[in-house]
Amino acid sequence: MTDSIKKNHPDNYFSLLGLPVSFAVDKKRLTNNYHDIQKSIHPDKYANATDRERRLSVQKAAQINDALQTLKNPLQRSIYLLSLYDIELGENNNSIDPAFLMEQMELRENLSQVNDKDDPLGELDTISDDVKSRINKIISGLENLFNGLLSADEQDDELLKKTSAQVLKMQFLNRLQEECLNKEEDLADQL
Amino acid sequence: MALLQISEPGQTTAPHQHKLAVGIDLGTTNSLVASLKSGLAETIADEDGHHLLPSVVQFLGKNDDSYQTDVGHQAQQNAANDSLNTIFSVKRYMGRGLEDIKKHSIYNFVTEKDSAVPRIRTIAGDVSAIEVSAEILKKLKQRAVDALGGDLTGAVITVPAYFDDAQRQATKDAAKLAGLNVLRLINEPTAAAVAYGLDSGSEGIHVIYDLGGGTFDISILKLTKGVFEVLATAGDSALGGDDLDHAITDWILAEAQINDPDAALLRTILDAARQAKETLSEQDSATLTIELANGNIWQNELSLSQFEKLIKPLIRKTLVPCRRTLRDANIEADDIQDVVMVGGSTRVPLVRQMVGEFFATEPLVNIDPDKVVAIGAARQADVLVGNKSDEDMLLLDVTPLSLGLETMGGLAEKVIHRNTTIPVARAQDFTTFKDGQTAMAIHVVQGERELISDCRSLARFELRGIPPMVAGAARIRVTFQIDADGLLSVSAKEETSGVESRIQVKPSYGLSDGEIESMLKDSFSYAQDDIDARKLREEQVEAERVVEALQAALLEDGEALLSAEEQAAIRQAIDELIEISKGSEQRAIKLKIESVDKITAEFAQRRMDASINKTLAGQKVNELNQ
Numbered sequence: 001m002t003d004s005i006k007k008n009h010p011d012n013y014f015s016l017l018g019l020p021v022s023f024a025v026d027k028k029r030l031t032n033n034y035h036d037i038q039k040s041i042h043p044d045k046y047a048n049a050t051d052r053e054r055r056l057s058v059q060k061a062a063q064i065n066d067a068l069q070t071l072k073n074p075l076q077r078s079i080y081l082l083s084l085y086d087i088e089l090g091e092n093n094n095s096i097d098p099a100f101l102m103e104q105m106e107l108r109e110n111l112s113q114v115n116d117k118d119d120p121l122g123e124l125d126t127i128s129d130d131v132k133s134r135i136n137k138i139i140s141g142l143e144n145l146f147n148g149l150l151s152a153d154e155q156d157d158e159l160l161k162k163t164s165a166q167v168l169k170m171q172f173l174n175r176l177q178e179e180c181l182n183k184e185e186d187l188a189d190q191l
Numbered sequence: 192m193a194l195l196q197i198s199e200p201g202q203t204t205a206p207h208q209h210k211l212a213v214g215i216d217l218g219t220t221n222s223l224v225a226s227l228k229s230g231l232a233e234t235i236a237d238e239d240g241h242h243l244l245p246s247v248v249q250f251l252g253k254n255d256d257s258y259q260t261d262v263g264h265q266a267q268q269n270a271a272n273d274s275l276n277t278i279f280s281v282k283r284y285m286g287r288g289l290e291d292i293k294k295h296s297i298y299n300f301v302t303e304k305d306s307a308v309p310r311i312r313t314i315a316g317d318v319s320a321i322e323v324s325a326e327i328l329k330k331l332k333q334r335a336v337d338a339l340g341g342d343l344t345g346a347v348i349t350v351p352a353y354f355d356d357a358q359r360q361a362t363k364d365a366a367k368l369a370g371l372n373v374l375r376l377i378n379e380p381t382a383a384a385v386a387y388g389l390d391s392g393s394e395g396i397h398v399i400y401d402l403g404g405g406t407f408d409i410s411i412l413k414l415t416k417g418v419f420e421v422l423a424t425a426g427d428s429a430l431g432g433d434d435l436d437h438a439i440t441d442w443i444l445a446e447a448q449i450n451d452p453d454a455a456l457l458r459t460i461l462d463a464a465r466q467a468k469e470t471l472s473e474q475d476s477a478t479l480t481i482e483l484a485n486g487n488i489w490q491n492e493l494s495l496s497q498f499e500k501l502i503k504p505l506i507r508k509t510l511v512p513c514r515r516t517l518r519d520a521n522i523e524a525d526d527i528q529d530v531v532m533v534g535g536s537t538r539v540p541l542v543r544q545m546v547g548e549f550f551a552t553e554p555l556v557n558i559d560p561d562k563v564v565a566i567g568a569a570r571q572a573d574v575l576v577g578n579k580s581d582e583d584m585l586l587l588d589v590t591p592l593s594l595g596l597e598t599m600g601g602l603a604e605k606v607i608h609r610n611t612t613i614p615v616a617r618a619q620d621f622t623t624f625k626d627g628q629t630a631m632a633i634h635v636v637q638g639e640r641e642l643i644s645d646c647r648s649l650a651r652f653e654l655r656g657i658p659p660m661v662a663g664a665a666r667i668r669v670t671f672q673i674d675a676d677g678l679l680s681v682s683a684k685e686e687t688s689g690v691e692s693r694i695q696v697k698p699s700y701g702l703s704d705g706e707i708e709s710m711l712k713d714s715f716s717y718a719q720d721d722i723d724a725r726k727l728r729e730e731q732v733e734a735e736r737v738v739e740a741l742q743a744a745l746l747e748d749g750e751a752l753l754s755a756e757e758q759a760a761i762r763q764a765i766d767e768l769i770e771i772s773k774g775s776e777q778r779a780i781k782l783k784i785e786s787v788d789k790i791t792a793e794f795a796q797r798r799m800d801a802s803i804n805k806t807l808a809g810q811k812v813n814e815l816n817q
Contacts, residue, residue, distance in 0.1 A: 018807040033807065035418045039585050040802045043614060043675040047374055047575040050740045052788045053795045058674050060799050062616040069611070181518065188514060 013067035013080060023081060023146035025071055034068045074139050075174050078167040081146060085155065087164055089171065096168055104172055107131065111179060120187055128180040131173055138170045210344040210576040212374065213335045214382070214568025217324060217348055217362065219282040219431060220404030220535065222246050223562060224331040225569035226339060227578070232386070232569040234562045235338045237263075243561060244334075246404075248326045249277040250315040258315050258322070262330040274458040275299065276313045280433055281327075283405045284309070284320035285365075286357030291429075297454040321365045328369035345374035347572035349564050351406040352378035353426030353591045355637045356649050356679045363676070374575040376676040379403070380410035381421060381588055382567030383533040387558055388414045389570065389584070395528035396422070400546050400554065401564075402509065403534035405431040409513050411520040411527075417583040423519035423610045424591050425512035430505065432468070432536035438501045439464035439493065443479060447489045456484055471498050472538045499541045506545050513549055519610045530554040535561055587612055590673050594649075597634035601643045606671055609639065616672040620686075623667075627659040633669065635681070649679065658688045727777040734772035734780050737787060741765055744798060752797045764790050 014021045018033045038061065039045070046057040070076045079089050110127055117123040145163040149156060214232070216223045221243040225234040234242045241264065249266035251259040261269065270277040274297060284292045289302055289309045299312040310317035328348075335343060348371075350362050359376055366373045380399035388397065394414050401408040408426040412419055440460050444452065452460065463479050470477035475495045483489055517524065532554045536542060546554050574584055589610045595603035596619065606617050621631065631654050638646030657665055666686040673679055741761065749758050764787045771783045 016803075031415075035415065035420075035585070036806045036809075037803055038587060039418070039583070040806045041799060042585055042587075044375070044571075044575060044585065048577050048736070048740060049744075050737050050788060050791065050795065052792055053740070053744075053798070056795050056799050058614045058672070059616065060803075061675075062614040062672065065612045065615055185515070185518070 012084065013070050016064065016067045017071060019071070021081075021084070021150060023074075023077065023143050025077065027072075030068070030071060034064065037064055074135075074142075075167070075170050078142060078146075078163075078170065081150075082160075082164055082167060085149075085160055087160065089164065089168055096165060096172075100169055100172075104176070107176060108179075111176070111183065114183060115187075121184070124180060124184055124187065128177065128184075131177050131180060135170060135173045135177065138166055138173070142166055142170075209578060211335075211339050211341050212345050212347070212569075212572035212576040212578070213331075213339075213343055214347045214565050214570070214572045215328065215331055215349065215371075216379070216382075216565035216568060217282065217327065217350075217365075218246055218403055218564075219280050219406060219433060220246055221561065222327050222331060223565035224335050225562070225565040226335060227569055227573045232566040232573075234565050235335055237334055239264075244327065244331060246281065246327055247277060247279050248281065248323050249273060250313040250318065251276075253315045258318070258326065260315075260326050262326055271455055271458050271462070274454040276315070278311060278313075278318075278323050280405055281320050281323040283429065283433070284311075285324065286355065286359070286361040287320075297457050321361050321368065324362070324365035325368035328366055328371060332369055332371055343371070344576045345372040345572065347375050347377055347382075347568040347575065348373060349379045349382050349568050350376050350677075351401075351403070351426060351428055352380050352408040352410055352421075352424040352588075353406065353428045354677075355428070355592055355647055356677070357647070358428065359677050363678070373676075374572055376678075377568060377571055377586065378408070378410065378421075378424070378588055378677075379406075379564045380408045380424065380533065381412065381419060381586055382565075382571065383531065383563045384410070384412045384414070384419055384567065385570055385584070385586065386563045386567035387531050388412075388419060393528060396522060396526050398527055398530040398550065399533055400509075400513070400530055400537065401426075401533040402536040402542060403431050404536070405429070405433045407431060407509050407512070409509070409516050411516050411522065418585045418587060420587045421589045421612075422522065423516040424589055425516045425519070426591065427508065427512065430508060431534070432465075434505050435468055435502050435536065435539065436461055436464045438505065439467055439498070442493070442497075442501055443481065443491075446491055447481065447483070449483070453484065467493050468498070468539070471495055472540060502539070502541065503545075506539075506542055510545065510549050513546075524551055527552065531558065532556050533558075533560050533563055588675075588677070589613060590615065590677060592637040592647075593639055594671060594673070594679065595636050595638070595646060597636065597643045602641055603636055603638070603643050603646050607673065613673050613677060614675050616670055618668050618670045621654075621667045621669060622663050623657065623660065623665045624662060626662050628662070628665075629657045629659055630655045631657070631667070633681075635671070635679070650681075652681065654683050657685055660687075723777070727775060727780075730777045730780045730784075731772050734768055734784055737784055738765055738769060738772075741787070741791060744794070748794075748798050748801065752801060753794060757794070761791055761794065 012021065017030060017037070019025065019030060041057055041060045041064065043054060043057045043061060046054050049057070070080045082089060107127065107130070114120045114123050114127070142163070145159065145166060148159055149163060152159070211226070213224050213226045223234050223242060223244065225232055236242050237244070244263045245267045247263065247266040247270065249261040249269050251261065253259065260266075266277055270279070278298065287309070288307065289300055292309065293300065300309045301312050301317055302309050303317070308319045308321070310319050311323070332343065346366065348362060348366055350359055354362070363373055363376060380401045383399050383401060384397055394416070397412050397414060399408070399410045399412065401410070406426065406428050407430045408424065410424040411422045413422055440457075443460050443464065449456070460481060463481055467477035467479055471493070477493050479491050479493055481489045527550060530546060530550045530552055532543065532546070537556070537560050543554055543556060570584070571586065590607060590613050591609060593605045593609045594607040595605045598604045606619050607615055623631065632651065633654060634643070634651050635649045636643055636646035637649050640646055654667060654669070657667065664687070667683060668686050669681060669683045671679060671681055742765065745758065745761065753761070768783050768787050772780050774780075
């Protein structure tokens with residue numbers, strides 16, 4: 001079973017950037033490796049090469065850029081790790097618990113009422129900080145969950161389900177965070 | 192022990208030759224050309240000692256299909272007497288449709304049947320912005336060839352970071368028309384950062400605020416060990432010093448109660464406005480004197496405070512993108528090491544003051560805001576032709592605008608988000624909507640807004656040849672790629688059958704290949720024989736380039752990555768290509784290049800992989816040593 005898991009594939013984003021497959025990422029090493037690889041394969045280094053090599057270099061550089069974007073961001077990284085187990089997020093929302101959904105609706109409602117408050121930007125900050133701390137809590141839990149998954153000899157379906165549910169929650173919260181930022185931009189433009 | 196390199200009999204060993212490459216800043220108001228001279232990048236002056244070439248082209252007539260023009264200072268001086276044939280600020284019209292450019296323009300624009308590109312009616316005929324720009328580029332090219340004493344291997348041309356795909360493509364087409372080999376289009380603020388960063392040697396986060404004659408860019412870059420990484424960029428490709436001139440012009444028109452100025456008077460007023468703006472960068476007031484159509488003289492004072500009142504809304508407009516880049520780069524104002532001012536319009540004191548207040552830091556104004564972009568471009572050009580000057584330098588830029596597709600209901604679905612590092616490739620899957628459907632129309636746009644009508648239309652194309660299937664069964668994967676020039680290409684494949692679909696990209700505001708071809712013919716006014724000779728020569732140069740690149744690759748990696756048979760096969764192919772390219776069959780050379788390309792495909796792939804592995808292996812060793 002384990003052999004079929006794509007995490008062992010040499011073309012996965014972690015191997016591409018010379019990192020171990022794991023949720024925790026050494027940011028400094030990620031950036032260093034990324035820079036060094038781009039220095040060797042970027043199209044600028046193939047400006048005098050054959051057409052074939054130039055084309056390949058554009059494709060490879062694009063792939064490395066994609067790998068960096070995915071690994072840099074905790075949500076993207078989680079979704080990617082799940083994809084190595086052939087899990088596609090968002091197909092089945094039943095796994096999310098009703099209490100969490102209630103909370104989400106409440107936060108959204110607060111956000112929509114920000115404009116009516118005396119200090120809309122201050123109010124927005126409070127909501128946005130709340131969302132951020134919720135995301136951080138999920139992130140710290142995910143490290144253990146993924147460690148458990150990745151170190152298991154056999155695929156642990158129960159654990160996989162539990163992890164996916166957490167990642168799905170993070171996706172909800174991330175969207176909320178984006179909406180907070182959009183709102184902030186709108187408010188700032190009105191000033 | 193180093194191995195001695197011995198060349199095949201009959202082949203010359205290419206000694207390390209210094210190739211001539213230039214950087215060109217094709218500006219709205221002024222253009223410059225720069226190159227590296229004994230390790231130092233410098234702008235090149237004309238015979239009169241002028242470094243700046245005013246981006247002004249006066250069309251005088253047409254001779255044997257090629258335009259007769261004056262470019263630069265001469266054209267500028269003649270402008271008031273020949274305003275409709277003397278084109279200023281042509282950069283504002285690049286890659287734009289008619290409705291975008293009519294405002295504030297004195298020229299007679301016309302559109303031709305079967306072409307999306309507007310043309311300006313002149314005494315020499317109807318000319319597109321691309322052809323006008325090509326005249327400026329030709330002048331700069333000639334200046335460089337004269338100064339450097341030889342043909343140019345290639346040029347890096349700068350474009351505003353906020354230029355969209357159509358504007359970039361138009362710039363590249365203009366360079367092609369001017370007979371330049373474009374090594375790369377690079378973003379103006381990035382070029383400025385290269386010049387500034389390499390000189391100051393300071394690592395960290397730099398902000399480049401670039402307010403030119405017609406465009407505004409803001410870029411935030413991080414510099415680490417020779418890598419210039421753009422974190423975010425934003426701007427306005429129709430906001431610059433010209434708009435400050437227009438603000439003054441509108442004020443003059445109102446004060447002098449001029450309702451319907453003709454082109455010549457408007458040109459005179461615009462010139463007076465520009466001079467007043469320049470005076471007000473150093474003095475508290477400027478005197479405006481204008482000769483009206485009836486011969487009367489109108490004179491008035493423009494005070495600094497009145498001037499600042501006129502332009503303040505425009506400068507405030509630049510702060511909106513500033514705020515957005517900070518957000519997109521995910522940094523705080525505290526993280527910023529310095530704010531570098533680039534572009535002639537940053538000489539206006541109010542600009543410096545408002546930018547300083549916004550970033551809460553004194554902006555750097557000690558570099559020449561006119562020359563820095565061309566100088567940065569020259570350094571990058573030198574690296575790209577392989578002169579190994581700043582070998583460790585690497586520019587990682589981003590795409591300034593999101594790329595989207597039209598979906599049901601006129602909405603834009605984003606495929607590539609703004610500020611994604613380029614090159615980037617994203618695939619999007621589509622399916623058919625009706626049984627037996629064999630074609631589908633795809634509309635690509637650039638912009639941030641949700642409605643298609645609020646975004647800029649880039650291209651419409653049709654995917655044809657989809658095998659007939661029931662609705663929803665086909666799986667068409669369309670891949671959008673933005674290359675290192677920031678230019679888009681599209682490819683498509685039907686996944687279930689493996690059929691590659693033909694794609695016809697119709698650029699919304701671009702020239703078709705046919706139009707370019709005919710312009711090239713016109714501009715060189717060659718007879719058919721000459722065109723054939725030129726095509727042959729171009730193909731031979733391409734063959735030489737392929738041979739050179741492959742020999743270098745074999746020398747570097749042949750032993751390590753190829754079996755003896757594989758090496759022999761490639762060597763034989765190279766020899767055949769050398770032999771064929773001595774002949775005069777352009778088509779045969781082209782075919783041979785293609786076949787060599789196929790034979791070496793596997794080798795290219797292995798080299799790329801080996802290069803990455805080597806990099807990563809080197810790092811493991813470093814880590815162990817630490």
